[in-house]
Amino acid sequence: MTGSIGLLAAAIAIGLAALGAGIGNGLIVSKTVEGIARQPEARGVLQTTMFIGVALVEALPIIAVVIAFIVMNQ
């Protein structure tokens, strides 16, 4: 059923998901490294915050990739 437009839609969805995840993760990691450089004693707290941030930022892009995959296989 998936024509060329469907494939294009899936490709755009995966690309935008990767873009969003990349920008979000980049911001989180850069600020965490900056924070650790400023306050090395707060490393544990920053690492935990980074872990939660990365997990939540990636939740929606994963859904986007999964939906793109489902659309491609319909």
Add this chain to the structure above:
Amino acid sequence: MLNLHHIFAMQKKAFFFLLVVCALGWGFSPYDSVFAGIALGAFFGTYNFWILVRRMEKFDRSISEGTKVASIGTALRFGSGVAAVAIAISLPQYFHLISTVIGLMIPYIFLVVERLVHHKKSH
């Protein structure tokens, strides 16, 4: 504040509890494919968290040693999400597709709820 190992330990505990609920639902209810899909999705969601914990440890080590980090495993997590859905698509008689996607997000929902509870308790 809890560290990421404690958070992951709680995630694992919740996953095993969910697995028991899914096993009961699979065995004793007519919605067996729905419960199987949720269990499959939750398994891959917890696997995503395991990858994230491993990569965070690597990241922490590399910061202290001053070496470069190649990636934090985003593509691997995308791939595991696709793998869960691929299994559900290829075996539709055993796994319900939408339940698999919902199950994939259960560890994330649990993370948010656990953080909210922790925040409420500590303030």
